[in-house]
Amino acid sequence: MLKFYLTIILAILATIALIIADVSAIAFIALFIIVSVIIFLGVIKIEMQFFAKSLCRGDGTKQEVAITFDDGPHNNTLKILDILDKYSVKAAFFLIGKNADEKPDIVKEIINRGHIIGNHSYYHKGTFDIQSRKKMISELTKTNNTIKSITGKDNKLFRPPFGITNPIVGNAIKKMKLISIGWSVRSLDTSIKDPGKVCSRVYKRIKPGSVILLHDTTKDIDIILENIIKYLKNNNYKIVSLRDMFGTKFDI
Ligand SMILES: [Zn+2]
Structure with a gap:
C-alpha cells in the first residue's frame, strides 16, 4: 500500500503547489487525469505492487x-x-x-x-x-x-x-x-x-x-x-x- 499512499500524498502536494501558483483549471484537470491513470494501472497491474506486495x-x-x-x-x-x-x-x-x-x-x-x-x-x-x-x-x-x-x-x-x-x-x-x-x-x-x-x-x-x-x-x-x-x-x-x-x- 506504500506506493498508493505515496501517490495520494504527492497528488495532494501537487494540488497545493498548483493552488499557490494560481494556474488555470486545465492544470488541475491534467493532474487529476494523471493521478487517476496511475491508480487505475495500480489496480489492474498486480506487478506494480501498488496495493499489495x-x-x-x-x-x-x-x-x-x-x-x-x-x-x-x-x-x-x-x-x-x-x-x-x-x-x-x-x-x-x-x-x-x-x-x-x-x-x-x-x-x-x-x-x-x-x-x-x-x-x-x-x-x-x-x-x-x-x-x-x-x-x-x-x-x-x-x-x-x-x-x-x-x-x-x-x-x-x-x-x-x-x-x-x-x-x-x-x-x-x-x-x-x-x-x-x-x-x-x-x-x-x-x-x-x-x-x-x-x-x-x-x-x-x-x-x-x-x-x-x-x-x-x-x-x-x-x-x-x-x-x-x-x-x-x-x-x-x-x-x-x-x-x-x-x-x-x-x-x-
Ligand atoms: Zn482466475
Missing part, C-alpha cells in the same frame, strides 16, 4: 521459470497433471474454492503429484474486489477451509482474481497474513483462441525469473502446456516450483 517474478539471476494455473480444479486438470508428470515439472494451481468443493479428488491428485496449491477466491465473481473487507475475508476463509478439509493443510497463498488489487484486497491480504502471488507473463489463454498464438505470446515474454500464468479451463491447455515446456527445455530454461523460485520469501 506480490511475488510476481524471481530475481532473474538463474535461467529458470515457474508455471502456474488458475481457476481449477477442472476436468482439464488431470490432463495437465499427466503432461507435468511426463516432463517431471512441478507447477502451482490457484483454486477457486467452489470448484474445489465440487472436485475434491482432483485437488488431492494435485497435491499427491507434488504440486503447490493456493487460494483464488471462492466464487471468482467480477464483484470480488468491490465487496466489503469483511465479506472478502469471509470468502477467502471459506476457500482456505475447503483446502484444509481436503488436504489437511493450512493455506497461506493467494492469487487475486483477475490480478486486480485495491485497498480492500490489500487490507484483506494483510489481515489474513496471506502471501500474494502474481505473474510476469500473462498468456491470455482464456481470450486468445489459437493455441499457437498463445504460445508465441508466451515465448516472446519469457525471461529468467518469469512466472507464467495459464488456466486449467482453457480448451487446448494440454497443447499449449506441452509446447511451452518443450520451448523452455529447448532454450535451456529450468522449470522450477514457486517454492524453489522464491526461497525464504515463500516460507510457508
